Amino acid sequence: MRNKKIKGKVVYLELEGGIWGIVDDKGGDWLPINMPFELMKDGLIVEVEAHKSSDFLSGAMWGTPIEISKFEILPS
Structure with missing residues (x-):
């Protein structure tokens, strides 16, 4: 699957x-199944x-x- x-x-x-989770600029909701520890700060x-993970089930x-392959923390 292609990265986004x-x-x-x-x-x-x-x-x-x-x-x-991550709420994008357009209001989309994303559930990282491998959220890096560095990103676990509400409001960051x-x-x-x-890329989308098609084989992950969550209650x-x-x-x-999604599965994150790269990330960058941006200034708020």
Whole structure:
């Protein structure tokens, strides 16, 4: 699958015991299945390069599952 650049804000949601996600500039919800520790800060502005994960199931029922391959923390 082709990588996609996603720019947005990191969010922490109280679902399924707590999950980390990214809400992009267009309001899209992304659920990183391999969220780097460095990005686990609510409100952080990031740009990630990722691809959709088609074989991941989550009970959270929030966002599109992605696997991050590269990331950059942007100034807020």
